[in-house]
Amino acid sequence: MRLAVVAPLAGLVAAGCLATGSVLEYRGTGFARCYRLEYEALWEGVVEAVRYAGLVIERENVGNGFVLAHSYEPEVETPEEMALDADQGEVVGVFVEREGPDVWAVEVVSRARFQFDPSPRDWTGPVFLALENRLPAEASAPNEDLAACARVRSLTSPGPGRSPT
Numbered sequence: 001m002r003l004a005v006v007a008p009l010a011g012l013v014a015a016g017c018l019a020t021g022s023v024l025e026y027r028g029t030g031f032a033r034c035y036r037l038e039y040e041a042l043w044e045g046v047v048e049a050v051r052y053a054g055l056v057i058e059r060e061n062v063g064n065g066f067v068l069a070h071s072y073e074p075e076v077e078t079p080e081e082m083a084l085d086a087d088q089g090e091v092v093g094v095f096v097e098r099e100g101p102d103v104w105a106v107e108v109v110s111r112a113r114f115q116f117d118p119s120p121r122d123w124t125g126p127v128f129l130a131l132e133n134r135l136p137a138e139a140s141a142p143n144e145d146l147a148a149c150a151r152v153r154s155l156t157s158p159g160p161g162r163s164p165t
Contacts, residue, residue, distance in 0.1 A: 021059070023068060023093035023109055030109035031124050034099060034149035037139040042104050046094055049130035053123060055092055065096035070113065071121065089113045092123045099149040106131065 035042055043062055050057055055069035071089045093109040108127045112120030132140060140146070 021068060023091045023111055024066070026109045026111060027066075027093065027095050027107070030093070030095075030107045031128075032105045032107040033128060033140070034103060034105050034146045035135060035139045036103050036141075036143070036146055037135065038102060039096070039098075039104065042096060042106070042135070042139070045131055045134040046096060046106060048134055049127055050092070050094055052130040052134075053126040055123065055127075067094040068092070069094070071123065090120050090123060092127070094127060100145055103145045103149050105149055 043065075046067060047057070047060060050067050050069050055071055057067060057069045059068045060066070069092045071092070091111050091113050093107075095107040095109070097105045097107070099105050106128075108124045110121070110123040
C-alpha cells in the first residue's frame with residue numbers, strides 16, 4: 001500500500017521540476033538593464049556576479065551570451081526527498097545581448113525550480129547588485145545610448161511577473 005502512494009507522488013514531484021536548461025525558454029521574459037562597455041569585460045562581470053550572488057553555474061556560453069545557474073545542490077536536494085513546503089531552489093538564466101556599439105542588455109530570468117515551491121526567491125536583484133558592484137561606474141552612467149536601450153527593452157520585455165504576449 002505504501003509503495004502505491006509513494007510512486008505516484010514521486011512522479012508528480014518530478015513532473016513539476018524545472019531543469020536548469022529549461023530557463024532558456026524564458027529568455028525575453030525577465031528584467032533587463034543596459035550597460036556600455038566591451039563585451040569581454042561585461043561577460044567577466046556577469047560570471048563573477050552570478051557566483052557572488054550565491055548561485056551555482058551549471059553552464060555558460062560566452063558565444064551565445066548566456067549563463068545558466070541554480071540555487072541548489074542536485075546531489076543533496078532532490079525534490080523526492082524534500083517536504084512540499086521546503087525551499088526547493090530556483091533556476092536562473094542571465095542573458096547578454098548586443099543593443100548597439102558596446103551597448104549590451106543584460107537580462108535576468110529567475111524561476112522556481114519546483115512548481116509547488118511556496119516561496120521561490122527572485123535572484124534578479126542580487127545578481128544585478130553583484131554585477132553593478134563589479135563594473136566601472138561609467139558602464140551604467142546615463143546617456144542617450146543607454147536610454148534608448150532601456151526604452152526598447154521596456155517595450156519588448158513583459159517584465160517580471162507578467163507573461164509574454
